[in-house]
Amino acid sequence: MSDSLIKPRIERPPLSQVIEAKAPLFLVPVLMLIGLFAIGSGSTWLTLTAAGLAMGMMIFIMASGLTVIFGLMDVINFGHGAFISLGAFAGFTILGLLGGWIASPSIAMNLGAVLLAVVFAMLVTGLAGYGFERLIVKPVYGQHLKQILVTMGGLVVTQQLIYVIWGPDEIVLARPAAFQGSFVVLGAAIEKYRVLAIVIGLALFVAMRLVLNRTRIGLLVRAGVQNGEMVEALGYPIQKLFLAVFMAGCALAGLGGVMWGLYQETITAHMGAEVMISVFIVVIIGGLGSIEGCFIGAMLVGLLTNYTGFLIPKLALVSTILLMGAVLMWRPQGLYPVVKAH
């Protein structure tokens, strides 16, 4: 080939396009600023902001698995909430066995108990995800209506299994001693557990970004989200990747279940189904298949719920739906859609 025939051309996107691409990154700071002006009191704002970020992080943990499952596998998993509940109950079982560790004033023992509960919950939900994918999801790949029906069915069956194993009653889940109570920062009361939730959520976000952007598995997942057929044509068995991602997504739901259970301090078999409304809103706001969009969406939902809950309590329930409507009017496919609707 002659070099003179092909002139490489460096295309720099226009400024307006750059601003449009980066705009979602400013939504969270802008919402925080609006919250500060609307609330007035700095300490109240700080308390609500910490609560909102913690809530957002926990929703992100639960939603991240769902968005990747949808993005890669084109599977609408209405049964995702089952893994949130299952994870909470599995974690409860371990925390129950480690009563001494939880009651101990040692932060190391407290953290150890939470860590073991989380690991066990993720193992249980990951394995349950394996069975769920093989038995329920695999036969209905590419059939969205059937996916909704069978995964809803899977949700109901899992809830009933939780009743059978742990009983139908609401269970109180006590936080470890070190994560009870609050500390005061700049005159604002910040719950200790919320700080833990923020740290875990941030760590997960960073870890997911590293895995997706710096590893071969992550590369395959990102490619598979865009064009699964081509990934197969390059020689990679995408069905195995589907299964691994589904299990990982369910394990993340299990992690979210433990975190959410400790946050609410009570767990029920239907807690997962209840939180799924927020999870779906976050996935839709973020754009299907996008971890970054999911993270921003979760922060927006967490902050907005807390701000409106304080300012206009009657609006709190619908505020996130209004937010979703506003985002979709601006960007019909969500903030950072990886999977584009056709």
Added chain:
Amino acid sequence: MSDALLTLDGVHTHIGPYHILQGVDLEVPRGGVTVLLGRNGAGKTTTLRTIIGLWQASQGAILFDGAEIQKEATPAIAQREIAFVPEDMGIFTDLTVHENMLLAARSGAIDEERLEWLFGLFPPLQTFWQSAAGNLSGGQKQMLAVARAIIEPRKLLLIDEPTKGLAPAIINSVIAALKELKEMQTTILLVEQNFSMARAVGDTVAVMDDGRIVYSGKMAELAADADLQERLMGLSLEAHQ
């Protein structure tokens, strides 16, 4: 014994209710370029997709290097060192050029020497190495699609209309790349509607119509016989450019 690397023997393919391939018999000689010609809807793309396993043959046999592959899954077929460049190029637009190439290197690393060779064939890939592939022009995307397919040595390349919608300069670069591959004894099955391109690189040719091969032979013979072209294609291949 035939020196065909790939043989299709009475291959039928159904897509939903449609019976697309209706008994395709085709031999792709080792180390040459076989061009698959035919009007739109004749079954050329389906033939390539059936070979790579994206659509399952409902009947017949596909032999690659002596082994039957028609029942195998796409990844297993690809791992037999068969590369596929689809009509839509199959570029991962959100990944960088580098990441697209890295993914195609199944060994896990890109061979530096081969990469230098590819940069020589397709200089824009070096220029845009760290850019998102979605930002490339149509011609550059096609270069990436072909380069990705040959980032490692492959026994067989299946390429579906690589010149579709491209500027003449880009077509020349694709022709040059295919000629170099031919010199390296890579076997290529090329679906092409551009006869200049087909004639420039093709050693053998097969013409499809209504899901069957209606002619196969030497490219030079078809190119020289206007009557045959008229009979097979309904128009002269020269007019088909």
